[in-house]
Amino acid sequence: MEDYTKLFDTYLNSRKMKLTASRRLILEAVFSLHEHFDAEQLHQVLRSASQDISLATVYRTLPLLLQAGLIQPSPRPGARGMYEHIWGHPRHAHWVCVRCGAVQETPLDSVDPILAREARNLKFETQETSVEVKGLCWKCQNSANDSQ
Amino acid sequence: MEDYTKLFDTYLNSRKMKLTASRRLILEAVFSLHEHFDAEQLHQVLRSASQDISLATVYRTLPLLLQAGLIQPSPRPGARGMYEHIWGHPRHAHWVCVRCGAVQETPLDSVDPILAREARNLKFETQETSVEVKGLCWKCQNSANDSQ
């Protein structure tokens, strides 16, 4: 049993909920993906693995994974309800190209101490940090004069 | 004529669009607000000033203000389509309390140089930065054992 499965099971037990077959499959699908995803995409992954899980169940499971600390919202301009798995992944900033949509990631190591200091000043108890930068990736700068 | 009105006019002219009465009123409403808002709230502000602008027009104008650099999206967990005006406002991080919803702001001064350095490494041309921190505000920590 993977670590993340144990963690999910523990979380569910603490809520008198069950680690069902559906939830296990959704969890596996989430950790099989290495990009950001939404409910619909996750559902597609399951369907192409011939797993007939209803979309409603996918929608119902995402908040559980969120609460369990296994995924986090990963908002994209324009898109809604995007997530990414975070178990075992160092926290990171997202650099989103507004032209081609590519997303690069960088660790938050240098930003974190600063935010920690400010949190102390505000007496704010941080739960989750999100750093998103929009702009043009290297490739798109160089093709800035191409069509669209 | 306010600076932001001139800027909007210039932007619209460059697109062969017109600074109409409706757009002017929406612009004024946007800068009369000093919190984050969505289309519906903006529409309410206009209605309570007896300005009968249709909600569709509000929705149509927001992307123009965005493109003109007068407002920016200000995503809130759970809420969609939130904005804030930014003309003349220093860029800032948002500290959102997950319990009471209060939003505090801090300048990005100390974070910016770090992100600038990383942008250089990535050869990324930054257009917009968003730093959002979720957690508990000071008040809510102290009432953490209260109901809800």
Place this chain on the structure above:
DNA sequence: TCCTCAAATGAGAATCAGTCGCAAGCTATT
């Protein structure tokens, strides 16, 4: 001032992601 035409608007229909209600299916317990 009057005309012309592209741009803008209002009203309501349409879309679409996400949620909900409920009957049926599971699973642990007795």
Place this chain on the structure above:
DNA sequence: AATAGCTTGCGACTGATTCTCATTTGAGGA
């Protein structure tokens, strides 16, 4: 096996945003 509580699928529903289209407005030219 009966019970009780959790979970699921299905389809109906909701609410935010977008779209369509008939009508109005506004800027520039005659």
